[in-house]
Amino acid sequence: MDANRKISKLVETDSNTQKVGSIIAVQRSKDLNHLERRQQQRAITNDMMKVALIYGEKGFSRGAVIFTLNDRILQWTPYYKFIDVLRGLRVVCLSGPPNPKILTAYWHEETRRRARK
Numbered sequence: 033m034d035a036n037r038k039i040s041k042l043v044e045t046d047s048n049t050q051k052v053g054s055i056i057a058v059q060r061s062k063d064l065n066h067l068e069r070r071q072q073q074r075a076i077t078n079d080m081m082k083v084a085l086i087y088g089e090k091g092f093s094r095g096a097v098i099f100t101l102n103d104r105i106l107q108w109t110p111y112y113k114f115i116d117v118l119r120g121l122r123v124v125c126l127s128g129p130p131n132p133k134i135l136t137a138y139w140h141e142e143t144r145r146r147a148r149k
Contacts, residue, residue, distance in 0.1 A: 053130035120144030
């Protein structure tokens with residue numbers, strides 16, 4: 033079973049996922065399906081985004097809320113087995129949980145390269 037399926041199964045059993053609510057993709061007038069297209073290009077699933085919204089480090093930039101996953105955060109979660117898969121995931125939202133309005137999701141390369149041992 034690949035990592036994405038294992039993460040999906042963990043998200044299903046994780047009681048904290050109820051705090052997130054439903055994921056809402058913000059549709060801008062210039063680019064209606066930006067989030068879905070970027071998710072497909074970058075191999076980011078909705079379950080990965082839920083993990084970032086629940087356990088990610090919260091930051092603010094230019095009016096947006098950014099959730100970032102790194103090794104120190106994932107070390108103490110049920111997703112510690114998937115540190116290499118989830119490291120560096122960033123989710124950019126207009127508003128945080130519950131029912132987050134997500135602008136985009138991407139891999140932060142600097143965090144992704146910096147592995148903690």
